[in-house]
Amino acid sequence: MNTVYEIERKISEVKGDLNRFEIVILLARRARQITEKRVALEQQLERKAIAREKDTIKAIGELVDGRITYERTKDAYKVPPPEEETPPRAGKTIL
Numbered sequence: 001m002n003t004v005y006e007i008e009r010k011i012s013e014v015k016g017d018l019n020r021f022e023i024v025i026l027l028a029r030r031a032r033q034i035t036e037k038r039v040a041l042e043q044q045l046e047r048k049a050i051a052r053e054k055d056t057i058k059a060i061g062e063l064v065d066g067r068i069t070y071e072r073t074k075d076a077y078k079v080p081p082p083e084e085e086t087p088p089r090a091g092k093t094i095l
Helices: 004-014 020-045 055-064
Strands: none
Touching: 004 055, 020 055
């Protein structure tokens, strides 16, 4: 079993240009995907699946093994421009 320090070292090798916050978001999304697939399978089979590991631990393992890929797009962090507001009409009170 890997210790916390081994996992941190492996993540730092794998992460490339990701910072720790992006890693957390990436792992959370992957863990959610794993959970959704497990729940769908349980509903299809009409029985509860017995998991040996938590979904977040599975996601960390996939990142450490290099099985998770990501693509950073230029528009990923763009904030949409604010909608233009019409100026208030004369005589109206603005609160």
